[in-house]
Amino acid sequence: MAGGLFALLDDIAVLAKAAAASVDDVGAAASRASVKAAGVIVDDTAVTPRYVEGLSPARELPIIKKIAIGSLRNKLLFILPAAILLSQFFPVALTPLLMLGGTYLCFEGVEKIWERLAGHGETDADAAHERGEVADEDSITSGAIRTDFILSAEIMVISLNEVADEPFVSRAIILVVVALAITLLVYGVVALIVKMDDVGLHLSERDSQTSRSIGRGLLAAMPRLLSTLSVVGVAAMIWVGGHILLVGLDDLGLHAPYSWVHHAEEAVHDATGALGGVFGWLTNTVGSAILGLIVGSIVVAVMHVIPRRGAAREH
Template identity: 80%
Template sequence: MAGGLFALLDDIAVLAKAAAASIDDVGAAAGRASAKAAGVIVDDTAVTPRYVEGIDPKRELPIIKKIAIGSLRNKLLFILPAALLLSQFLPWALTPLLMLGGTYLCFEGVEKIWERIAHRGEEAAHGGEETAPDEKQITSGAIRTDFILSAEIMVISLNEVKSEPFLSRAAILVVVALAITVLVYGVVALIVKMDDVGLHLSKTGSGFRRSFGSGLVKAMPPLLSTLSVVGIAAMIWVGGHILLVGLDELGLHAPYDLVHHAEEAVHDATGALGGVLGWVTNTIGSAILGLIVGAVVVAVVQAVHKRKAH
């Protein structure tokens, strides 16, 4: 009886060690997968703050919370099951779906540029009057854009662990989804509330703290404006890059080869700065493709709206 008990305890210890090793493997794989998606994570962080521009400061964190919950719902309830099932049964469908998302990102970015141009004309015509932002519309728009970026993050992560068993892939993607959502929206919340921190320091602090707080208050408006521009540029660049890689995978190699050869030429010709300037060249090429595709889609959408209006 005692021998049986000790054998059972030994079995439990072995299982516990195996489970611990499995958890370590999942954590390490999730870290590798997240690192591969780092570029899109940065883009996601840059895109989100522009959604709370012009919002009552008291409503900024509640709106970001709603967007974060929507982002997590996107990842866990929609993207993760779909990505796992597609990778298991229809792996060829992932690339066209990613390209569809990339096209939407290009459209979203170019549409924002068009809206800014058109809005200036409307301001001039209406004496610069502005309407209050609609929170519901802002939140739904942000969650919709997040869906595309989240899908890109999850598919890139999935591609890094595609050789893992099905359940391990699922566990790794859950960890990636939770970690990235907390990271992105934690940073976004910190960015948009930094001016409040600065105001508090400038009023309650003394010496360096007061000066630092005043500096934060002055720095935040240009920082948020810069992030807004970066967010729009990021959507166009990421969307264009998705399309560039997708076309190459589907057999249309010319656009990718053109950008890749330009990147290599710049890399080889610029010495120590070759890596950075080569990446810039690739980014510019992706952005040009994104601008072209986005402009075409915006033109089509505008034409459809005008036809409906008439």
């Protein structure tokens, strides 16, 4: 009897170890997949605070909560099932889909640069605030969720591509973990960012000189942080989109662009000694960004510049 009990306990221990290893594997795979989508995650984090600019501070967190719920719904109810089924029954479509998403990222990044240069980068909330109107929260929320759908789809497809060799159930679990973790991360950071000015204002009104100094520092830093996030987000979109296109072209048999960048990366790596890894990565990033700028500029020209010039000639 005792022997049977010990055997049972031993079996339970083995199962527990296997389960723990499985959890570790899922966590590691989810982490690896999320890192690959880092550029899009940064952009998602940088874009969202713009949607609550011009709103009452009391409405900022409720709006962000609505957008976060919509984002999670996008990922779990629409994007994840479609991506999983596609990877299971038509995996050859993953590379073209990734490249389509990469092209969109390049377009979105270059479009933001073009809008900034042309003076068209104003959000609905900004415009309403300038006119002295109350922004339509439902319109802002639905617009943010639509934008998030594109970014979420790209995040999930990039993540799926990293775990495409996993079994079906593991793939699904990993993507659920990625969806939950990324949504919590992005919108947790966004909530922190948009409320930091309130924290700074509160601290600046306290009696303590130290608190007032910290508060004034936060109030001064937040516009710069948002501006920096916006620039980083645009750069990340162009770089990540270009890199996706580089790898996708190589996978589809057009090896030249990837080879050029890869050879340049190796040459810089070998020539820079101890810092070879850093400078090699930067070389790859610059090469990817150049391709991203080229592709994005072509799409922006087709979508915006050429139609506007045609309309101007007609008038």
